[in-house]
Amino acid sequence: MNNAELAELEKAAERIWDIAQRMGIDPFPTHFDVVPATIMYEFGAYGIPGRFSHWTHGRAYQQIKTMYDYGLSRIYELVINADPAYAFLLENNSVLQNKLVVAHVLGHSDFFKHNAYFKGTSRQMVEMVSVHAERIHRYEFEHGRETVEEFLDSVLSIQEHIDPYPNLRRRDGAEPDKPVRPRETAYDDLFYLGSEKRPEPPAPVRKTPPEPEKDLLLFIAQHGRELEDWQRDIIHMIRQEQLYFVPQMQTKIMNEGWAAYWHLRIMRELDLPQNDYMEFAGLHASVLAPSRRSINPYHVGLKIWEDIERRWDEPSDEEREKLGRRGGEGKAKIFEVRELENDASFLRNYLTKELVEELDLYLYKYENGKWVIVEKDWEKVRDVILRGMTNFGQPYIVIEDGDYHRNHELFLRHCYEGQDLDMDYADRTLRHIHRLWGRTVHLETVLDDKTVVLTFDGERARTKVGEAVQAR
């Protein structure tokens, strides 16, 4: 983009901001940086500009770059959840493409600002990650690059296993730590006349953690005995960065759908000349193209938002009567949903039978060397999509016992909900956890309807198959 085009875009950005305000969305003030493609790939690979160095980032960078170089896919925009928001535009995009991106970004920025799940995120993450990067770099100097890299490998292999809601613990009323002691009286000895020894009061059951703990990174950083200070620091840093990404993983469909909903409406307001309008329509269609192997969040998200608005604007007679919808409340409703829901609740509440059919969603499975469609029933389809959202599509792993065998071994349990683990990966991940924990680690899961415990003691891996689990 040359200077004239930049000036045109800047003017358009201001108009887009005004239109967005008028339509009722309320984004963070947003700064756009026009960058060359290589910088865009890089930020795409790292998630946030300036994050710490690691070969996995280098690999992601290479993959994105290759895809782009071969013309297979491109990143149009990147926006950082910060206040003010920080977004990037591609230098070699046309002005029109970048106008669309600006409108899209304001949608995201509004979502970041108002959705409840983003309330707890740090809005200074760009600064924080570069502080982290610097500290990790210093550790590389102090302890050796390979040492730090190996340690990072292990931490990153379990980086998804954190608990974004530490305050939402189940409280069962009873204080778990209070031991139940028999009452002591002056006549106690009479009861035990003749017996050799008075029975000891039952020892209080002390478990670490008292309740199963989901936050592997936090638990290991707090209770790992073999860790040095710099290693604990790295675990905390990675955990903090990961916590920042959690709401984005939780609201992918809503957020992309929301941004698509607004870019569509804002662009219509821009009074584009006919040629530009055609280019915009083509671009919009390509972003929304469905995929046979996965759910396109832009498409599905946009359709659900529009469906909610329609159903609250023009409720059916039944809805008016039974649910008391008055009609004309579409806008108010979508703004309410954008504040309160995340993907899981969004789909559970608003992905209707009609939408599943209209979007032609299905389930497929690997059978005899082929991927085959196996299910089209809307509730089953919805439930499987939802299952993929539970815990961000990651297996739910908890720490059952941090002092297993009274030997400071780590016992993990996979909370099985019908999906088998990839056992090869589980075994290799366990080795990484062992490196962090320094003692024997165990993982209990279910495979082929049987309880299975994987164990790694630093030298050998063992697998113990237990009793059959009740049919699910």
Place this chain on the structure above:
Amino acid sequence: MTFTVSLSKQDWSLHRKGPIDQARHNQKVKEAIKKNLADIVSEEAIITADGNKVVKVPIRSLDLPHFRFDNRRNQQSGQGNGNSKVGDVIGGSDQQGQGPGKGRKAGDQAGIDYYEAEITLDELAALVFEDLGLPNLEDKGKAEVTSPDVRFNEIRKHGPMSNLDKRRTLLENLRRNARDGHAVVGGVNNDDLRFKTWVPDIRQETNAVVIAMRDVSGSMGEFEKYISRSFYFWMVRFLRTKYDHVQIVFVTHHTEAKEVDEEAFFNLGESGGTKVSSAYQLALDIINDRYPPALWNIYPFHFSDGDNWGEVDNQRCLDLVRQMLTICNLFGYGEIQEGGRRSISTLMSAFQHLDDPKFSGVTITSKEDVLPALRKFFSTRGEAVAV
């Protein structure tokens, strides 16, 4: 006015974080390849590749593992174009649409992912041939060989401008000016010019011939043929890369031996019985005819399944090998036994009585043994390498 939107364009040309981490990743790929070399060397895709082609080698260790679901065992969701039906096939066995260089592919077993790295055959060869050389090489007089290196190690006053030695030219200019009284650089003229020039670097190399013998009899199964091909593929590549003038003689045999050209050697599939002595006899004849041991370093290699035509011939082979050992620098014998099955009357057991350091024998039971075999035969550090 409050801050709403702003736009800027900066100079990012010095920003290099991505490429730096990418370089680290590539370095790790190299390391992983080196670690898995034994597996990679015997990959079918590699020995059938030709020239400077890029080969894809699977590496397992480079993916960062994490707890994840087994996608092949579980249902996933997708979206059709409006009229999909239960039972529609939406794809073959590949897990994801593969873009070039995307570097991920489903293995044939559930849940095993390989990261595929790309490397040119030459780079791979350089890794394989590290530390390899012709053992027991002796100086046999008549030097035939030049290596094509040239070295720029002379300076002249005339030459092509592209070879101008700027540093020396300036020094010369300074020196001349100093002689005239002011020691500054400037006013360069033709007298000042100095040019680098080269002399051909003639290194004397000793003559060497490798006699590659291959069993093509009916008893050689697919695996045996594959292994011997794989070994010779690397051997020929190795000799051609490292030595300019090593000659290679190709011999195949079943009950009769014959000298063939390279292409026939690699592609010939024949059948029939096995009389190994025929090959050894032919090798001896070739040596006596064309490669007098006084002038040549001689390296016969033979690959077979060891299934020879009776004890009598084994005895004859033993005699011929003894004869060859007196005139050769090394005799290498590789016996291929799939899965380690052993019959007692193999050639290897006959050779066990040989107690000559110049005799080198390996048994290959799996694909991974090809690299150790290469390392044993072409170890220049004596018998230090154990197989």
